[in-house]
Amino acid sequence: MHKYHLSHLKQLENEAVFIMREVASQFEKPVLLFSGGKDSIVMVRLAQKAFWPAKIPFPLMHIDTGHNFEETIEFRDNLVEELGAELIVASVQQSIDEGKAVEEKGPNPSRNKIQTVTLLDAIEKHKFDAAFGGGRRDEEKARAKERFFSHRDEFGQWDPKNQRPELWNLFNGKKHIGEHFRVFPLSNWTEMDVWQYIAIEHIPIPHIYYTHEREVVRRDGSYLANSPFITVMEGEKVEKKMIRFRTIGDMTCTGAVESSANKIEDIILEVAAARETERGTRTDDKRSESAMEDRKKEGYF
């Protein structure tokens, strides 16, 4: 390759670093939304690079559904300690207790949708004016439409039919009081890019991304981890499988895949051979054709 030419991963890294610095410069009070998943872990690494040798100049915020994989929480706490960063935990349970959000009913209740209430509340409470999300355009068709700097009105809503122009590397963070922006530094990354980056940067990830034995229930074409948060329905059986997670989110809607991948190179091979998108294991997206767009309009991640 040409001496003055960057590989695709380096281009993506440089783009994301630029975006993060732009947010730190244009906004009063940014926050990084941290789920403990691989995309937010990569975001944290990029933030370290963007502001090094200074510390990351904004807090991390975890919207906690209460339905967590223990391993993720442990990982989160260790990372925060290592970074010396501030961690804010906004609890969905608290939103429910305060009567702001109502728990879903039925056999497959999920707190995925009501996280939005907690998220918007926390943004308002802490007066955050920009929130970094790890969303990628290759994940989902509504996400494929979103700008790097994505405007939210005073109710936290996204208007996909009226997005701002965003030319070259000029990013417009102008807003009215009470409005905020969601910013997606990983917009142009694919699932493969994220894994390749984790590999070349040797970034630690929660070990549930690797193969392990777990009690699971087969539902809607994927395996859900057996936990106190799901009800095993009639005709379903709990079985032990060697599985791993392609994405990590709320336990009730994050499906696992059967896999023997126990190192990052194996995961990369699996991703290259995958015939389904990674969100294919997410039951939250399968609720309707425009499930993601509808949630995003309301203020979801």
Added chain:
Amino acid sequence: MIDTINEFSTADYLNMDLLRFTTAGSVDDGKSTLIGRLLHDTKSIFEDQLIAVEQASKKMGDHQVNLALLTDGLRAEREQGITIDVAYRYFATPKRKFIIADTPGHIQYTRNMVTGASTANLAVVLVDARHGVVEQTRRHAFIASLLQIKHLLICINKMDLVEYKEEVFNDIREDFDDFSSKLEIQDIQYIPISALKGDNVVEKSTNMPWYQGSTFLYTLENVHIASDYNLVDCRFPVQMVIQAQSEDQPGFKGYAGKIEGGIFKPGDEVIALPSGFTTKVKSIDTMNGLMDEAFPPQSVLMNLEDDHIDISRGDMIVKPNNQPQIGQDIEMMVCWLNEKQMVLGGKYAIRHTTKMPNA
């Protein structure tokens, strides 16, 4: 997903090249079909995506699978069967990784088209072989030129509907050639294709033996983009000042930003604008160590010999022997993208690199 997994698991993959391209054309020129064909033939569509598109097509009463639904991701777009905003799609071949910005053809969504096209290395403009060069073709090519896209690929589509005739291709090519003298794009190529039938998209067409050129995909894989950046005029707009106190770096102060042009090296004499103070580059730092040189589009942290100079966001670091012009009166062409009309003599904020003056 990909047949040749091994090619992707080697170190080559980590060193892959990236091409960003945008597709434009009038409403029914077959843009979405072309992208659908490209993704399909390079095996970049996942099974669950294809099933979802099949189901959506059926729901809308289409007998065929409508590949446009792959990129028309918004409810309003699917309901109306139009593209409102740019959609990004990603795919890779063993040669390159690609980012496609699939942009709307309707004139009222031009600002979205411009958004998608602005970051492209290459613009694909589709022309319907039956209609030839139309106003929208010229508009899109002109916008690509305004945005300073370096490469233009004119795909003359629906060749199957004009019996794959060479004259049709040549006439359209000549027609566009005449117009293209008004453009600032040096590299313009023409390819006769049928997106629907797959002629010259991924596979070379047997229906047009008279065409000796490359296929669409081959062109995308091989267009030379390494020299697209300006490596001569050194421009480093300061994005933010980074200060830190640590044991190894007491009182660290550096300037963070993206190299917009030229090559900077430690020891280079530099001048900070607008103040005009000169100093030298002490080092170019990253979390992973020092850099020997920095070039576009790298985001770096520059450390200067004299760190008492007043430099802040919006200032620009350049080299003394190659300075940009500074002035208050500028003549420029304005492309107005808002529904509200521009007010002559009104006050507007201008964003120029990391600077935001009023005008």
